[in-house]
Amino acid sequence: MKIKPVKGTRDFYPEQMRLRNWITDGWKSASLRCGFQEYDGPIFEYLAMYQQKSGDEIAEQLFSLEDRGGRNLAIRPEITPTLARMVNQKINALPRPIKWFSVPRVCRAERPQKGRLREFFQWNIDIIGVEDIIADAEVIFCAVDYLRSAGLTAADIVAKISSRKMLADIFESLGVPPEKHTPLYAVLDKRAKISDEAFAEMLDKTLADKPLEAKVTELMNIKTIKELYETIELTDAAKSAVDELKRLFEMLDAMGISDFCQFDISIVRGLAYYTGPVFEIHDRGGELRAVCGGGRFDNLLKDFGGPEVPATGMGMGDCVLEILLREKGLIDDNMTGELDYYIVCLDSELMSTAISTTAALRSKGFSAEMTYKPAKMGKQMKQAAGLGAKYCIILGQEYLEHGMVGLKNMKTGDQEDKILSDIIDTETKA
Amino acid sequence: MKIKPVKGTRDFYPEQMRLRNWITDGWKSASLRCGFQEYDGPIFEYLAMYQQKSGDEIAEQLFSLEDRGGRNLAIRPEITPTLARMVNQKINALPRPIKWFSVPRVCRAERPQKGRLREFFQWNIDIIGVEDIIADAEVIFCAVDYLRSAGLTAADIVAKISSRKMLADIFESLGVPPEKHTPLYAVLDKRAKISDEAFAEMLDKTLADKPLEAKVTELMNIKTIKELYETIELTDAAKSAVDELKRLFEMLDAMGISDFCQFDISIVRGLAYYTGPVFEIHDRGGELRAVCGGGRFDNLLKDFGGPEVPATGMGMGDCVLEILLREKGLIDDNMTGELDYYIVCLDSELMSTAISTTAALRSKGFSAEMTYKPAKMGKQMKQAAGLGAKYCIILGQEYLEHGMVGLKNMKTGDQEDKILSDIIDTETKA
Known part of the structure; x- marks a missing residue:
């Protein structure tokens, strides 16, 4: 199977x-x-085109196929x-x-x-x-x-x-x-x-x-x-x-x-x-x-x-x-993707805020990803790092009590408290 | 034929x-x-994979082929x-x-x-x-x-x-x-x-x-x-x-x-x-x-x-x-490509300079194109415009006599005299 x-x-x-x-x-x-x-x-052309005009070696290596009308085609070898x-x-x-x-x-x-x-x-x-x-x-x-x-x-x-x-x-x-x-x-x-x-x-x-x-x-x-x-x-x-x-x-x-x-x-x-x-x-x-x-x-x-x-x-x-x-050592096998923001959510009450924040950032042209369920901070940070996130926005107790989120720079590890709307309202991505 | x-x-x-x-x-x-x-x-997979699991409509529309080992393959329909x-x-x-x-x-x-x-x-x-x-x-x-x-x-x-x-x-x-x-x-x-x-x-x-x-x-x-x-x-x-x-x-x-x-x-x-x-x-x-x-x-x-x-x-x-x-009128049918510089050459003596200038700009990360033979200014300008050039660098009499080239902004039409090396030595393209 x-x-x-x-x-x-x-x-x-x-x-x-x-x-x-x-x-x-x-x-x-x-x-x-x-x-x-x-x-x-196109990925395929008439077989005859390749048989007649490609080099001999290539003509012998054709993947040929027939369409419903009986036409002889081949996947392009070049x-x-x-x-x-x-x-x-x-x-x-x-x-x-x-x-x-x-x-x-x-x-x-x-x-x-x-x-x-x-x-x-x-x-x-x-x-x-x-x-x-x-x-x-x-x-x-x-x-x-x-x-x-x-x-x-x-x-x-x-x-x-x-x-x-x-x-x-x-x-x-x-x-x-x-x-x-x-x-x-x-x-x-x-x-x-x-x-x-x-x-x-x-x-x-x-x-x-x-x-x-x-x-x-x-x-x-x-x-x-x-x-x-x-x-x-x-x-x-x-x-x-x-x-x-x-x-x-x-x-x-x-x-x-x-x-x-x-x-x-x-x-x-x-x-x-x-x-x-x-x-x-x-x-x-x-x-x-x-x-x-x-x-x-x-x-x-x-x-x-x-x-x-x-x-x-x-x-x-x-x-x-x-x-x-x-x-020559020119390939970086640890290339990660790039992500502007990862939204960490620590409380199920805040999922709707996480969703609207993520969507707002994307709508401004930033790449953004979020957790799909509140999980431990460490687990979410690990996922953010795996995705190559530049910043994490942390939605937790501080937001519920004082309306503040943590903005963590994933490269330096520095974290500061911010008002959420100040992050979203920053300039649009070029 | x-x-x-x-x-x-x-x-x-x-x-x-x-x-x-x-x-x-x-x-x-x-x-x-x-x-x-x-x-x-891959562009092709085993035919059986599609026959068994794609929707009926798709399975009927397969481009199937056989490889040299007699394996039944199909170009992917999805x-x-x-x-x-x-x-x-x-x-x-x-x-x-x-x-x-x-x-x-x-x-x-x-x-x-x-x-x-x-x-x-x-x-x-x-x-x-x-x-x-x-x-x-x-x-x-x-x-x-x-x-x-x-x-x-x-x-x-x-x-x-x-x-x-x-x-x-x-x-x-x-x-x-x-x-x-x-x-x-x-x-x-x-x-x-x-x-x-x-x-x-x-x-x-x-x-x-x-x-x-x-x-x-x-x-x-x-x-x-x-x-x-x-x-x-x-x-x-x-x-x-x-x-x-x-x-x-x-x-x-x-x-x-x-x-x-x-x-x-x-x-x-x-x-x-x-x-x-x-x-x-x-x-x-x-x-x-x-x-x-x-x-x-x-x-x-x-x-x-x-x-x-x-x-x-x-x-x-x-x-x-x-x-x-x-x-909805959202497709621009006149989309041209983009080119940073087009090098206009008006004298066959200057072709080598045109070649080295073009290569130097490309080596700095700019896109650059040149004429392959000295032709009339109008013809070269037309070609530059067709390629979406932002600037033209004009190599002509002024260069032979005073070492100066014309730098023409193709959007505004403004043209100024420049020292060639000043253009090439400007900052590298981001």
Whole structure:
């Protein structure tokens, strides 16, 4: 008869909900600070939209359902397809640049493991309609700005940045055949997670050309943009792509976040759809999955039946982030709620006064809670403290005899006698 | 190739999202003011949980799905079963009273129509562990407190209040056989929506006892609690139930919301599970469906395999509410976002300064946006206004020549020359 929750989902009791709100409120604040506007779509869309256009891995993890009309639907595994659909629907009416953010709940039928659940929250920010690399700088800045506001420093995290377009142009400079580009990205994407030997083997399997493999390996060992100019013979296209990336770093420097940013040629992102700069933010220790990732995907709208419009963005889930914040001691597990007043009532004759006082304070905009039955002072004080009350108003013998209440400051412990109406009539809460 | 949204769902473009946030933020504020703590559960649960325990109507409207392990799941059509599951799981660890609220997204496979969509948001507040009617008063107060904060007055809405327990006891006083109680509630629930003749017919079909039907019809015409005492011969049980309801109205009066409250014996609520006071809030005109409804359901935890613990609560969806608020002129359709600063840049040489200024303001906690390319003053001003900017910082010739920027107050139109660093170095945003 007892019912269980479904594996891979979470229950948010008030304690966990406060943590979730702290994270999502931080995402929202950073987005608004950086000039993004919030949007959202439905929790389910047509299944076909995800099957055709999401990355392969995501398409395999869909929770699909059928409605009464026999339509095939799926719970959203990500919000990007919805974003593309919504923007395409109103492409001519929306003022550009389109700078939107969302904090969707998304579901993926994955095997639950550390940092991966079947239901999670994912912060998304996107800029549509800006070709210049300034949009990419804005996206990276906003992600870093949030992480910094949560308490993480440049010693904790690093944004690893590269460019898919630059890599494609360099591949061409090196003589990698065009049809090998996409499989090569997949190999490079695995590099950080496997041994050098395993990497060499995968590379050989993909390219089957030892001299070329050596060149690619050499390329992957390049640590700075300066080295790129110096050690690779760049075609004009490749040089202009490197120049663009250099400009991106100059902008990040002007934004004051260069400590958080680092060129890393091995960042390619798994998904095939990226077309320009790409980035991932990792813990410096490199022990966790990426905290977030993103990049330019200029085919976003076109892939969903719309026009060609430049686009760049990123996504950050709450699961790996929470692990990282906890490891760095940035999560307060004793977060209580906040309450302006708790009304203590020591006599059943005074319950009606307690009720009207509580309601009067709430009507003025204060948060207020009361005991639902007269109980011992200590029990009521304990409850008030548990709710994070700033003040207690004590209704007892003093009120019955002299019309006075006790006003106790729960932080300092100080208590003074007050006339009840003087408390209620103080200024309205801002 | 163009993909459509699913019928009965909504896309929240920034404009609609601002409205949705205004509503849900209002719900959250009222909940916190009244001492409720936020919780949430997964978007899907085991199908069986809803099939067994939701009202019949809801069980027929489930969006069900199967996961890879063959488990039968459903998207939540309401959050009450999740609440019961969560509370039961930790019943001995949770301090009482349990006063929780949630603002879940829920889905029902209904035919979309005015005020009914297949996906909506529903504010839920519940108090578990309080037997006294004060908990019912608190729930009604909180619902009214929100509606009042949204701008609705006692001339716009009314909370119609009755008691299922009282009705059951009176039915017994009148001699209605116990097995007829539940079907009779269903008939009474329809009364406001059908003609007197249709009502009489349904009543006859259910009771098949003319004298008894006359008594029930007479009962339904009673307008005040006073009349109840005077015109019905009440058993002791019925009298104590009426006394309790009388106390509820006294509390609502002490809370200062009696203008919003009215006894209405015809309110029974469709669902079978209510066990005490029940209420619905309606527009005074009576033209819309109920804005919200709720009541006492002391079997809540027990129905889900838990112990017997008293409970009372209510739910309010966003669809009917939005229609009502719009009808009353309380929705501002020109709500813009808010932005502290918009950085206008008139010269490409100054783009780097614009970038660093924008980032510096954001790093101080201000919201700031900039143009992504130097454009004409008018175009940039228009964009700033569209984003709800309070101030524009104008970077142009004056800055290149004398290091001065223009600071324009977008509300008054006043503009003054400033040293850039003086603006950035002003106090940090609270």
